Amino acid sequence: xxxxxxxxxxxxxxxxxxxxxxxxxxxxxxxxxxxxxxxxxxxxxxxxxxxxxxxxxxxxxxxxxxxxxxxxxxxxxxxxxxxxxxxxxxxxxxxxxxxxxxxxxxxxxxxxxxxxxxxxxxxxxxxxxxxxxxxxxxxxxxxxxxxxxxxxxxxxxxxxxxxxxxxxxxxxxxxxxxxxxxxxxxxxxxxxxxxxxxxxxxxxxxxxxxxxxxxxxxxxxxxxxxxxxxxxxxxxxxxxxxxxxxxxxxxxxxxxxxxxxxxxxxxxxxxxxxxxxxxxxxxxxxxxxxxxxxxxxx
Numbered sequence: 001x002x003x004x005x006x007x008x009x010x011x012x013x014x015x016x017x018x019x020x021x022x023x024x025x026x027x028x029x030x031x032x033x034x035x036x037x038x039x040x041x042x043x044x045x046x047x048x049x050x051x052x053x054x055x056x057x058x059x060x061x062x063x064x065x066x067x068x069x070x071x072x073x074x075x076x077x078x079x080x081x082x083x084x085x086x087x088x089x090x091x092x093x094x095x096x097x098x099x100x101x102x103x104x105x106x107x108x109x110x111x112x113x114x115x116x117x118x119x120x121x122x123x124x125x126x127x128x129x130x131x132x133x134x135x136x137x138x139x140x141x142x143x144x145x146x147x148x149x150x151x152x153x154x155x156x157x158x159x160x161x162x163x164x165x166x167x168x169x170x171x172x173x174x175x176x177x178x179x180x181x182x183x184x185x186x187x188x189x190x191x192x193x194x195x196x197x198x199x200x201x202x203x204x205x206x207x208x209x210x211x212x213x214x215x216x217x218x219x220x221x222x223x224x225x226x227x228x229x230x231x232x233x234x235x236x237x238x239x240x241x242x243x244x245x246x247x248x249x250x251x252x253x254x255x256x257x258x259x260x261x262x263x264x265x266x267x268x269x270x271x272x273x274x275x276x277x278x279x280x281x282x283x284x285x286x287x288x289x290x291x292x293x294x295x296x297x298x
Contacts, residue, residue: 001069001131001134004131004134004135004138005051005052005069005134007138008051008094008096008134008137008138009051009052009094011138011141011142011145012030012032012051012094012095012096013094014144014145015030015144016030016031016032016094017032018032018033018092019031019032020033020298023144024144024147024150025143025144025154025158026154026158027046027098027099027100027101027158028096028098028141028158029096029097029098029099029298030094030096030141030144030298031094031095031096031097031298032092032093032094033053033087033092033093034087034092036083036084036085036087043072043078044077044099044100045074045075045076045077045102045177046073046074046097046098046099046100047071047072047073047074047097047100047165047170048071048073048095048097048098049069049071049097049129049137050066050068050069050070050071050093050094051068051094051095052068052087052091052093052095053067053068053085053086053087053091053092053093053094054066054068054084054086054093055067055072055082055083055084055085055093055095056082056083056084056085057072057080057081057082057083058080059078059080059124059226059228060223060226060227060228060232061227061228062227064126066126069128069129070126070127070129071126071127071128071129071133071170072124072125073124073125073127073165073170073173073174074123074124074125075123075124075173075174075176075177075184075188076123076124076187076188076225076226077191077195078123078124078226079228079233079236079240081274095298096137096141096298097298098158098161100162100174100177102177104158104159105162105174105177106177108166109166109175109177112163112166122173122224122227123184123187123225123226124173125169125170125173127168127169127170129168130164130168132167133164133168136157136160136161136164137161139157139160139161140154140157140158140160140161143157183221183224183225184225186211186212186213186221187211187221187222187225187226189210189211189212190207190210190211190218190222190230191226193207193210194207194230194233194234198234198238198241198259198260199238199241199258200260201260204218204219204230204231207230235270236274238259238260238261239259239270239271239274239275241258241259242255242256242258242267242271242279243271243275243282245258245259246282246283247283247286249283252264252267252279252280252283255267267279
């Protein structure tokens with residue numbers, strides 16, 4: 001496995017220098033980081049693989065830590081706190097991530113034997129990947145060195161990687177993406193709505209109705225899937241959106257109102273609690289940073 005990881009590291013280093021990069025390959029991101037700065041971001045539905053170094057993630061109240069060869073898979077967008085470490089100038093943290101396309105994944109699952117399990121899962125999972133998964137991922141990364149091949153070969157190599165992931169311990173979770181019913185599918189519907197209305201005030205009954213659950217059931221299953229409450233999830237979405245606005249030079253007061261806060265002072269308190277710095281101070285550092293507000297963690 002080390003030989004493959006080393007080869008993938010070399011590929012990433014050729015194309016990402018101290019930053020996260022959305023590549024020319026659809027849905028594929030790579031990253032190289034030399035500073036162990038905390039990163040606060042929202043993970044899209046996808047898979048993220050550590051190639052070198054290590055990562056610590058806080059998902060709701062769950063602390064997750066994994067290193068080279070470890071892969072985080074998520075079926076729902078999860079606000080997380082992430083810190084990368086075990087790197088230096090000569091050996092930076094290196095990673096790669098693939099956002100899941102629902103249509104592609106569902107079509108692939110339909111071609112495979114067996115139906116998605118009716119067992120209920122968390123919305124995320126960490127596992128050390130197999131050599132077969134690494135080989136398929138390396139095949140996809142290799143296209144970065146021959147960009148003229150991307151339009152012809154990227155789709156088939158992405159499909160190969162997804163197939164290998166479905167055959168891996170991640171498979172039972174990932175197969176849930178094809179289920180249109182079940183608790184996780186209901187929570188996904190609610191989360192999709194919340195992402196589009198995070199700046200609005202709404203009663204919990206509204207989101208529970210969208211999920212097709214009672215309020216008590218929705219709260220319980222939402223916390224199981226995301227390791228956080230619906231209210232805290234909405235608050236984190238607001239604060240992450242605020243961070244993006246601050247990075248684009250919008251002042252703190254306008255930012256507070258733009259993301260749905262009625263009180264700038266409350267916004268400042270909650271922002272400082274999550275990000276460790278008040279909005280104005282954090283904004284100045286954000287403009288010098290390279291990836292703190294990316295939409296995919298690699």
